[in-house]
Amino acid sequence: MGLLVDGVWRDQWYDTAKTGGRFERSASAFRNWVTADGRPGPSGEGGFKGEAGRYHLTVSLACPWAHRTLIVRALKGLEAAISVSVVSPYMREEGWVFQPEAAGGVPGATADDLFGVERLYELYQRAKPDYSGRVTVPVLWDRERNTIVSNESAEIIRMLNDAFGGSGPDLYPDDLRSAIDAVNARVYDRVNNGVYKAGFATKQEAYEEAFLALFEELDALEERLDRQRYLCGARLTEADLRLFTTLVRFDAVYVGHFKCNRQRIADYPNLSNYLRDLYALPGIAATVNLDHIKRHYYGSHPTINPTGIVPLGPELDFTAGNDRARRFGA
Numbered sequence: 001m002g003l004l005v006d007g008v009w010r011d012q013w014y015d016t017a018k019t020g021g022r023f024e025r026s027a028s029a030f031r032n033w034v035t036a037d038g039r040p041g042p043s044g045e046g047g048f049k050g051e052a053g054r055y056h057l058t059v060s061l062a063c064p065w066a067h068r069t070l071i072v073r074a075l076k077g078l079e080a081a082i083s084v085s086v087v088s089p090y091m092r093e094e095g096w097v098f099q100p101e102a103a104g105g106v107p108g109a110t111a112d113d114l115f116g117v118e119r120l121y122e123l124y125q126r127a128k129p130d131y132s133g134r135v136t137v138p139v140l141w142d143r144e145r146n147t148i149v150s151n152e153s154a155e156i157i158r159m160l161n162d163a164f165g166g167s168g169p170d171l172y173p174d175d176l177r178s179a180i181d182a183v184n185a186r187v188y189d190r191v192n193n194g195v196y197k198a199g200f201a202t203k204q205e206a207y208e209e210a211f212l213a214l215f216e217e218l219d220a221l222e223e224r225l226d227r228q229r230y231l232c233g234a235r236l237t238e239a240d241l242r243l244f245t246t247l248v249r250f251d252a253v254y255v256g257h258f259k260c261n262r263q264r265i266a267d268y269p270n271l272s273n274y275l276r277d278l279y280a281l282p283g284i285a286a287t288v289n290l291d292h293i294k295r296h297y298y299g300s301h302p303t304i305n306p307t308g309i310v311p312l313g314p315e316l317d318f319t320a321g322n323d324r325a326r327r328f329g330a
């Protein structure tokens, strides 16, 4: 784990000393937008038109942020339009690296399809030789301009929803935008990032603060999902997919590795049924790789799990059926 400083890789763990033991996620650096006609989006520059075959996603199957982009790509039927490379689940001294199965890597990991580089930071160096900052997944790359369009998953999923003429549901419809934004803000801070704040805390107080907010929010979500099928009503939206990627990892890694152990998702009737409902959406199950997920967390954070031992359990069956359509209608 590390970062680039003026284009040079430095192996360095998160520094929580300056923030009272609290983990603070840095803002993503590449913020251009692919749009249907190539006009600029809400930030960055224009010139990135949505075209099949032009863009490439680099993801980790372990990463909940990258996972969002794979899900939206699948739901919008964009598999043929946007290619994908998958990094090794282990993120260690060199950060994310490419190690396909044929080269001794974990099944499901691929080579870099763009240039055959071995480390993700090499893509960042190609995009910006003097880049300083974290080297994160997902990365949306433009083959035409040879650069990173965006490394912010919340924005990449909006691009995939809007700019490529994909099929499938509109995941950010006009009439639900304020409801979606409100849910996203709470879920991001207290759940998606909340588990990281609990897990990466280096002071008891910081951990407890994150833990309490996380379970307060999960309790509220449990109640909300007692009244409606999806977070913003009867329609599936991006808010659901953003929550899904944390829920699907929760019992396998966040309960143990990140000490989010007041209860499991399996102990919440509505959240667990909802999780299985989303898992059953066409194309979603294929984006979930618990092997990469467990290897990544347990095998990449030596300050939390110095032995790197990956637990064998728990047994999870996301295909066990759910009551959501029966209760709320299809």
Ligand SMILES: N[C@@H](CCC(=O)N[C@@H](CS)C(=O)NCC(=O)O)C(=O)O
Pocket: 001, 002, 027, 028, 062, 063, 064, 065, 066, 134, 135, 136, 137, 138, 151, 152, 153, 154
């Ligand atoms: N805000 C970013 C966050 C992405 C992110 O932090 N990804 C993690 C993997 S789960 C990563 O690559 N971390 C490497 C690092 O922080 O050095 C997004 O949503 O795209």
